Amino acid sequence: MLEQLKQEVYEANMQLPKLDLVTFTWGNVSGIDRKQGLFVIKPSGVPYEELTPEDLVVVNLKGEVVEGSRNPSSDTPTHTYLYNHFPKIGGIVHTHSPWAVAFAAAQLDIPALNTTHADTFYTDVPAADALTKAEIEEDYEGNTGKTIVRTFKERHLDYEATPGCLVSQHGPFTWGETAAKAVYNAKVLEVVAEEDYHTLQLTRANSRLPQYLLDKHYYRKHGQNAYYGQDNAQSKTHAKRK
Amino acid sequence: MLEQLKQEVYEANMQLPKLDLVTFTWGNVSGIDRKQGLFVIKPSGVPYEELTPEDLVVVNLKGEVVEGSRNPSSDTPTHTYLYNHFPKIGGIVHTHSPWAVAFAAAQLDIPALNTTHADTFYTDVPAADALTKAEIEEDYEGNTGKTIVRTFKERHLDYEATPGCLVSQHGPFTWGETAAKAVYNAKVLEVVAEEDYHTLQLTRANSRLPQYLLDKHYYRKHGQNAYYGQDNAQSKTHAKRK
């Protein structure tokens, strides 16, 4: 069942320790098959060194396990909520990567201060509100998804252009078209959190990037006029040939 | 004598350099056999690359060597004191891991600022008082154990729920049900010290986690209603199955 997706999600999970995004088992990746309405997720608390593709658990969009002998990640209700409310995403990553956690604990957005940020995130990466006592006691992991989605609605953010969010007091969630792309975004988030931390200690006099620079970098890599890389629509035209 | 425990304690010691918790020989792990009232500890000043299970020293609860040709860790009296006063612990770790040392030298508790902390430590990790001149001269290592135990008593802390302590001007001690678990806790302590340092530089406006979030994360992993991982009581129930 979903063998290819399992392999992709397995490989995406194995990237987390390779990219220095997790300590011990503190992270998980899932990927979804939108046609079947089923997603594949890391089992709870299994060390990366021992993980195999067969350990992955298949879950439906009600959050019910439909295949797998292992228990799925305890964060499964968060993944379920995000897949239901962000219909175009194909993969989700949750980590406790330390620089992103530092901003989450400070309850501060990761501001767009440099072009590395703008290449991947079109706006500041928001810090969603910490959960209330009632939200935590009622459905902790489900409401973790809810505070993310609510934050994007309230701030009029496009989840495809800003593929990540901090949950205050907790840590980062990122997503993308595929599980692999969501992992890439998790690494970018960690790198810009580290860079922003140091920039803010050097000076708080400079504000965010101007909108025109955010536009330039974001659209250099995304959309119809993208020209970065080998495959984008305009990349052949951008490279003038004699 | 205690061959299996020696192997466990040996492996736990070897985790310290692997988890980047020690420079040179600056750390030690011990583990206890409660029935026999004997613990096994790293010899003093032996490099990790040369350490073998046979080098480990067996010590009784009076702090006397009962087997082993090597001298035990110079911190043996601290381990002895802690085993005598924290009767449910099975292993102890002492390191000079640098982020924890930074807090210890600043004589500041490591505050509970994020859920990574709350998953392992139910409260702030206290910085025990620095030893007085008299305490240092009388019995330095023994009194290092004493200041830890006194701090837990004075602050009404549960040593099982908060399995670690800083000693001011010195460094961290952690413990756990086994030597391996104590090493795990030593790594968590170092990670949250690093995260907290950065959070506190970003802002000192946010206070500790609210008690209800500490409760949620701690009890998600510990006790009768724990549901994290594959083996906890409620983990099967928490993962809804279709």
Added chain:
Amino acid sequence: MLEQLKQEVYEANMQLPKLDLVTFTWGNVSGIDRKQGLFVIKPSGVPYEELTPEDLVVVNLKGEVVEGSRNPSSDTPTHTYLYNHFPKIGGIVHTHSPWAVAFAAAQLDIPALNTTHADTFYTDVPAADALTKAEIEEDYEGNTGKTIVRTFKERHLDYEATPGCLVSQHGPFTWGETAAKAVYNAKVLEVVAEEDYHTLQLTRANSRLPQYLLDKHYYRKHGQNAYYGQDNAQSKTHAKRK
């Protein structure tokens, strides 16, 4: 075509991940054959693990591709502009190395605070002005080269003595006699950015190195009286022989 230069530029590119200067594909190196007026540059968005010397693209000083099936780095117009205006350089490096980016985002020069800096950079490393809206929209990458060259003119800096520059809000560019030397300079820039960051957090009371110390260290390694290493003019004389 330019096989030896391709090999050199390939090897210089492969040094970037080895020296921890890039994450993913965020960096590029080029090298020029001044006689033929052609330079060789990394293709856009190709992972370092997959890069081969054959992937490199040959570009002329109008910025036109003259050989290679791949698209050249999207930063090619910046390289073209720098080769045209800094006639003695043989190689250029662009990275998003995190400490240099922190200063670039803060729009601060990397000040000459220690002799490690002075061995390679004879002055502060300037932070060139951020591009205006018009400059970004007209010719983003070309104008990135323009702001660097303009900064060196306005500040009366010698590009051979100060082989690097930050572009505000973006990141570092370095250059040198060869592609390999430009990579060396990129690493030095990153190291001194890290050191300067920490020095500035310890104290802002000390100003730049005095000119006579900058002179001493720079000329110890460069020019007719250099005596560092095995090959410099005066190094044999400096080492007194009995």
Added chain:
Amino acid sequence: MLEQLKQEVYEANMQLPKLDLVTFTWGNVSGIDRKQGLFVIKPSGVPYEELTPEDLVVVNLKGEVVEGSRNPSSDTPTHTYLYNHFPKIGGIVHTHSPWAVAFAAAQLDIPALNTTHADTFYTDVPAADALTKAEIEEDYEGNTGKTIVRTFKERHLDYEATPGCLVSQHGPFTWGETAAKAVYNAKVLEVVAEEDYHTLQLTRANSRLPQYLLDKHYYRKHGQNAYYGQDNAQSKTHAKRK
């Protein structure tokens, strides 16, 4: 000539990259044969990957090369000065390790804030005065040794109890009974510089360690009553045996 010493100094040099104390060629180790009044030192600017024991250069206490085809380290006059004025040392290390450089550039002593420091350095590690214009122009490397020795005299420091010094605006020098011990001290200096940096950012409210704690840790490892490790005079007695 001095084959065994060459091997020791070679191995000590190779420890520098292994212990993350150098970038490129920015460091050097020497070791002395006091009977013959000759020391062995790294050649100038040779990469560590290419270094062999045969490359090392033999120098007498006037700073003259007496054997070796290579040019010795450009810092040779500093080593010569230190060997002449600190008669009991057997090895010297100079690096540009980044945390020590941060303090040197800030012209701040590395204060004794924790017991890791006290185990190796009995006092604050001083930052020697920056060289004057005249000192730099007259004999830069020789006067670098002179400012270190002058600082120890002026502050009444014992070079055996405090085996290291910063040179302001430049970087750290350490020494020891052997070249290997000097490298050990170089690593300790770097570790405590990193820890102290973070402690000072957390709080500047706590002053140095009290003298009685400095005494305890220093004499636990040094002198007649040392009991740390397997070989010290009192270590057998300290470990009570049943």
